[in-house]
Amino acid sequence: MAGGGDLKVLGVWTSPFVIRVRIVLNLKGLAYEYAEEDLGNKSALLLGSNPVNKSVPVLLHGGRPINESRIIIQYIDEVWAGSGPAVLPRDPYERAVARFWAAYVDDKVGSAWTGMLFRCKSEEERAEAVARADEALRTLEGALEECSKGKPFFGGDGIGLVDVVLGGYLGWFAAIDRIIGRRLIDPVRTPLLAAWEQRFRAADAARGVVPDDVDKVLAFLQTLLAIGSMK
Amino acid sequence: MAEGKDKGGLVLLDFWVSPFGQRCRIALAEKGVPYEYSEQELLGAKSDLLLRSNPVHKKIPVLLHDGRPVCESLVILNYLDEVYSGKPLLPSDPYARAQARFWAAYSDKVYELGTRLWKLKGEARAQARAELLQVLANLDGELGDREFFGGEELGFVDVALVPFVPWLPSYERYGEFSVEEAAPRLAAWARRCAGRESVAGSLHPPEKVDEFITLLKKHYGIE
Numbered sequence: 001m002a003g004g005g006d007l008k009v010l011g012v013w014t015s016p017f018v019i020r021v022r023i024v025l026n027l028k029g030l031a032y033e034y035a036e037e038d039l040g041n042k043s044a045l046l047l048g049s050n051p052v053n054k055s056v057p058v059l060l061h062g063g064r065p066i067n068e069s070r071i072i073i074q075y076i077d078e079v080w081a082g083s084g085p086a087v088l089p090r091d092p093y094e095r096a097v098a099r100f101w102a103a104y105v106d107d108k109v110g111s112a113w114t115g116m117l118f119r120c121k122s123e124e125e126r127a128e129a130v131a132r133a134d135e136a137l138r139t140l141e142g143a144l145e146e147c148s149k150g151k152p153f154f155g156g157d158g159i160g161l162v163d164v165v166l167g168g169y170l171g172w173f174a175a176i177d178r179i180i181g182r183r184l185i186d187p188v189r190t191p192l193l194a195a196w197e198q199r200f201r202a203a204d205a206a207r208g209v210v211p212d213d214v215d216k217v218l219a220f221l222q223t224l225l226a227i228g229s230m231k
Numbered sequence: 232m233a234e235g236k237d238k239g240g241l242v243l244l245d246f247w248v249s250p251f252g253q254r255c256r257i258a259l260a261e262k263g264v265p266y267e268y269s270e271q272e273l274l275g276a277k278s279d280l281l282l283r284s285n286p287v288h289k290k291i292p293v294l295l296h297d298g299r300p301v302c303e304s305l306v307i308l309n310y311l312d313e314v315y316s317g318k319p320l321l322p323s324d325p326y327a328r329a330q331a332r333f334w335a336a337y338s339d340k341v342y343e344l345g346t347r348l349w350k351l352k353g354e355a356r357a358q359a360r361a362e363l364l365q366v367l368a369n370l371d372g373e374l375g376d377r378e379f380f381g382g383e384e385l386g387f388v389d390v391a392l393v394p395f396v397p398w399l400p401s402y403e404r405y406g407e408f409s410v411e412e413a414a415p416r417l418a419a420w421a422r423r424c425a426g427r428e429s430v431a432g433s434l435h436p437p438e439k440v441d442e443f444i445t446l447l448k449k450h451y452g453i454e
Contacts, residue, residue: 052337052369061326064326066326066329066333067333068332068333071329071332071333071336072329074328074329074332075325075326075328075329078325079325092310092313092314093299093301095309095310095313096301096306096307096309099303099306100301100302100303100306103303104287139287
């Protein structure tokens with residue numbers, strides 16, 4: 001496994017933003033050290049590496065920090081352009097389309113995710129956030145059709161930026177499915193996404209990184225709510 | 232495609248006072264790339280072209296290149312830098328590029344928090360004020376003693392941040408603070424940027440921005 005100098009990820013095992021970075025490192029065949037952070041007691045290394053946002057993930061490369069998951073992914077893709085598959089397309093227009101949809105996922109799915117789990121103070125508020133998630137996933141069903149052009153992933157034959165960005169939320173989706181009593185990615189409403197989810201979860205790069213134990217995730221949710229760290 | 236036929240196939244769907252549109256205008260000017268500017272309705276009915284080009288958000292800016300839309304201002308900046316290699320906005324070193332992308336994305340907070348200042352009152356406004364002062368201090372610290380975030384020339388972060396400068400006097404009034412006091416190096420940087428042709432040609436004076444904020448307040452029914 002290549003490493004090209006020491007790589008370390010500061011993360012939280014359920015964070016969609018951390019998971020996506022780890023999947024990209026796996027795709028590129030890069031070895032890295034992983035350090036689990038306690039959001040209720042952040043390490044000096046985390047606070048020193050990301051003083052502005054104090055958030056995970058942080059990628060440390062040769063001791064130098066890179067912050068913000070989508071920026072970290074582009075950094076990895078640029079530094080290790082020669083090894084493993086390209087995470088962003090080569091064509092500038094296709095790169096712009098990928099960046100657009102990645103930003104869309106974090107904007108619409110991300111805000112619905114915090115709404116469904118961390119910011120709702122009633123079942124009505126949760127239901128409102130679920131409706132927003134449904135709408136975003138409906139739009140992404142169309143995006144998948146456009147971007148994949150019949151191939152398995154948003155990135156085409158292989159997993160790309162939009163795949164890992166959306167895929168990072170899958171562990172939480174399974175937990176939310178249990179809470180609301182139905183699937184967010186419903187095979188009837190969003191058949192392409194449902195098939196995509198199976199493929200994504202089965203991919204080598206994702207296994208062991210996308211949480212698959214719903215009970216563990218739900219137990220961790222209680223810890224996060226107690227810390228009150230998710231704004 | 233007839234649109235932008237004489238301008239290298241580039242059309243920018245934009246709105247005169249939009250800082251996100253101005254990011255694109257400044258980048259295009261810095262790179263000396265010709266384009267057709269197409270003013271869009273913000274508060275009235277949106278054009279068919281805008282709705283077709285950005286069906287997801289229905290927002291400007293949209294850059295049409297030979298009819299193909301690129302949406303989101305920072306996505307447009309990355310695209311322009313990749314397609315038009317003259318006068319690069321991003322540095323070539325991957326680590327420096329990651330830093331530039333971080334601070335360019337961070338600069339969005341100036342607008343988010345500034346908007347909360349004039350939209351909200353009481354405790355919520357005070358909270359926005361405190362956060363905005365922190366953001367300005369962080370930007371001031373990141374700039375340090377450099378002439379521009381891009382070094383000796385305007386770079387990615389400068390282009391991303393400078394369109395918010397004409398909004399600052401309004402934010403200062405609503406938030407009762409002074410950028411000169413809170414972030415003196417940033418204030419000096421803002422004056423330096425104003426001297427650049429690409430910037431001067433793209434930004435509107437603070438008075439016009441303030442009038443626009445007043446218009447928006449009426450539109451939203453805010454006192």
